[in-house]
Amino acid sequence: MNRNIPGKTLALLAGVAIVAFAAVMLLRVGTVESGNVGVLTRWGVAADSALVAGTYRLGFGESIVLFDTRVQRLDYQGSAASKDLQDVIGVISLNFRVDAADVPTIFTTIGTDYRQRVIEPAVQETFKATMAQFTSTELITQRDAVKRVSRELLAERLGRFGIAVEELNVLDFRFSEEFKNAIESANAAKQAVVEEEQKLRSAQIQAQQRVAVAKAEAEATLARAEAEASANKTIQATLTPEVLEYLALVKWDGKLPQSTNGSVPFVNLGAR
Known part of the structure; x- marks a missing residue:
């Protein structure tokens, strides 16, 4: 037992x-x-x-x-060619979230490593596609348009997988040293042109001022001459023989000239 x-x-x-x-x-x-x-x-x-x-x-x-399913952030730095074939290095910050309703599908079709398998490649493709639509100058001067195009392209790509784009920011653009040197040279040339144009405008203004002064002086001289001529004409019209005799009488001191050459001056005192 x-x-x-x-x-x-x-x-x-x-x-x-x-x-x-x-x-x-x-x-x-x-x-x-x-x-x-x-x-x-x-x-x-x-x-x-x-x-x-x-x-x-x-x-x-x-x-x-x-x-x-909270908002997550992904920072991306990559290189691409612009529309004018300049090498561009860009830094992009993406805020995204996973749609809760699509999580079972994401798990079944992609898995838990959706960042590496879907989001990062989509950001890279979007960056290259966006850079190809803008020249290097436009990338600098049209940041809002670059951001809008990038976001629309990325939202379309990620939306197919149930991933929503909350925000996308273009943090920085960097170009090759050759391009930066060319930009600096172009800016210096533009500045020189601006300075020369300012000098030309200043010279034109000074010349216009001198012309205006000369014109004013000429008009003043002409006005004085016309005034004198008008005055002389008026005086001449008023100097009748009677007036001239009167003026001579007013100026006469009552003495006869010492030499008359055989003639005696006669002043017409007027008939009564």
Whole structure:
């Protein structure tokens, strides 16, 4: 009878282990924290709907895969060619989020590494496609248009996978040293042209001022001459013989000239 004791003990221990294992499996739970959704899998196969924040009892062979649905940031730096074939190095900052309703599809078709498999390649393609639409000068002067085109292209690419673009910012553009030197030379030439144009305008203004002064002086001289001529004409019209005799009489001191050459001056005093 003692020989059966070890066998019974082993059977008892096995039964206890089975019960304990079953109890553990029945008591297994999974938690989905706020800002995440979960995908319930049974033996690796995903369920059709996502799990919202909460605690869930897990059955045998079940587990929960978490997806962050909060806004996330991805910074990208890459190089591309502009429309005028200049080498451009750009820095882009992308804010994105995963659509909770599309999480099961993302898990099934892409997996949890969607950043590396979808988002980063899409950002790279968008950057190159956008740079090809603008010249190097336009990339600098039309930042808003560059941002708008980039965002539209990226939103279209990522939207197919249930990933929404919240914000996209173009942080910086850098060009080759040759291009920067060419820009500096062009700016210096433009500045020189501006300075010469300013000098020319200044000279033109001074010349116009001199012309205006000369014209004013000529008009003043003409006006004085016309006034004098008009005055002389008026005086001449008023100097009748009677007036001239009167003026001579007024100026005469009453003395006759010492030499008359045989004639005596006569002043007509007028008939009474």
